[in-house]
Amino acid sequence: MxxxxxxxxxxxxxxxxxxxxxxxxxxxxxxxxxxxxxxxxxxxxxxxxxxxxxxxxxxxxxxxxxxxxxMRDDGLLPVVLASTAPVPGGTAANTDGIVVLEVGQVRVRIEGQPNAATLAQVLDRVLR
CATH class of the missing domain: 1.10.10 (Arc Repressor Mutant, subunit A)
Known part of the structure; x- marks a missing residue:
């Protein structure tokens, strides 16, 4: 460099x-x-x-x-994997997954399987 x-x-x-x-x-x-x-x-x-x-x-x-x-030099965001707590009552929560993105004061939580275009729009707005 x-x-x-x-x-x-x-x-x-x-x-x-x-x-x-x-x-x-x-x-x-x-x-x-x-x-x-x-x-x-x-x-x-x-x-x-x-x-x-x-x-x-x-x-x-x-x-x-x-x-x-x-962003890092390779254009990727850092990712942290965390385990989720079991849902009370023994029923399974949404098995598709949860994505939580925290950037500065902004926190976005996405559940399920988001549309790729919608996810791209959300990331574009958050990363501005």
Whole structure:
């Protein structure tokens, strides 16, 4: 991965504030999330404050750095499998399955076998 990123500088009436492109923020967050790396060193190497990188990491975890930030490099979403509790009364619940998708503050629960087109529309809206 090429780590030679250059921030875009901008001047305005309040002073000199660097406006970093979204790709720059995502790249630094990705570097900082690798095991065993120092966020301070990554920040120093790229000319930003470590607190700024931690702020971008928070935005990333909240899903506020764009849909691409929520996806891995291969375009797949992380999946966690969890067992379900038995239904009281001994009757079987919907045996088709349940999909629960949590992204930031959004939680979507899909039961049964959803239509592929409908599922694609839901995922498109949630990942925006």
């Amino acid at each position: 090429d780590t030679n990123f250059q921030p875009v500088t901008s001047t305005n009436s309040r002073g000199h504030y660097r406006q970093h492109p979204l790709e720059f923020k995502r790249a630094l967050v990705a570097l900082s999330l690798q095991p065993g790396v120092s966020v301070a060193r990554i920040a120093r190497d790229h000319g930003v404050n470590a607190n700024q990188v931690f702020s971008w990491r928070r935005l990333y975890q909240q899903g506020r750095l764009g849909a691409a930030a929520l």
